[in-house]
Amino acid sequence: MGNEDDTTGENQNQARLIIPDFLSLQECKELEFIHRSCSTVGYRPNVFSTTLSHLIATNSPHLIIPFLSIRDRLREKVEEFFGCEYELSVEFTGLISWTRGASIGWHTDDNRPYLKQRHFTAVCYLNTYGQDFKGGLFHFRDGHPSTVVPTAGAVSIYTADDRNVHLVDEILEGERLTLAMWFSRDSAHDEDTKLISLLSSNMPCSSSKVSEELLLPKPASSNMYWFCPDQEQNEESGFDICCARIYVAGFDVYSTEEELSCSDFSELLQQPLQLARSNVLFEQEFTNVLHALQAVQFYLWKGTTPEDSEGVRRRKISLLSELEQGTVASMKSMFVKDNELANKMFRDDKCCLHEFDWAEFTVSVDELERYSRRLQKELNLVLLFHLHLA
């Protein structure tokens, strides 16, 4: 794989570049954490996505920070390779995952009138073929290389025009995750302009006052998280993807809200919730399902080492009563109608290998808060800097 050193003398006509190890594994894992914590159902069957504007809209603007340096590095690489330094704008940035059954046939990335501003594509693979998913190979119709085997950290860069007709084989198992970016020569399509204006209207931050309040995620409307197999708009099949990701990681959700039987049960997920595991209830309340999901995903990402646990604020755990076990079970059947399907789509066996320990989980919940505060500070600096320049 890779034609970075290709010196066939046809550089101007070189329409693609594959670089292994463009991102570190740490960067891949951090973006995976963000996607598994924030994604919504996507624009095609069995596809899930996390866009930067969605992060802003769900009160998680600080999660944009890990993208920033990666975007700059990629833009510079694309400009350098295609000889258009300082000319490109980022048109779109998003995390996209494909699960069982997803595929895309031969196409170019500028193949719609509203996509004509897309001049170059960069796809970073955040996980690995054969290890994290089966199927999902990438093929170019003409020229070399003809097949790209997705490997965590590699990036595939190509023109969006008909020199690069491509397809992705159907995913057979697992979740194939990428960071997809498009670049435009037309600065009118600069994604940053849109993001900055969203940020300045959504942020509790002005040039004179920076909020220190911890940002907690706020779910978008519940249909954005409801997955239906084969796009049937059917509430009796499928599942809420936030709950499903919590369940496949071995946790349960518990709510003290009385009206479990109410018709609009999706409201429940917007309310404070607790996590449980093997009939043990964790005392701390999370603000809503997204907050609980973020805590679970952060724990799966970072794990903890025993030394971390000094100075940790202790949380109680308790055994679930029979009544509480009933609540846990009925929530599960409300939010995941098809447990087998949820497991097939999201289960990641690597995450379930080490033994679970509530003390370690507690450390991780505190660590998540420190992580969020650090990103918030960075975001405030970026914004203040930008507002002063503007």
Ligand SMILES: O=C(O)CCC(=O)C(=O)O
């Ligand atoms: O994920 C990939 O490898 C490419 C996806 C693709 O072709 C597209 O989204 O246009």
Ligand SMILES: [Fe+2]
């Ligand atoms: Fe494409």
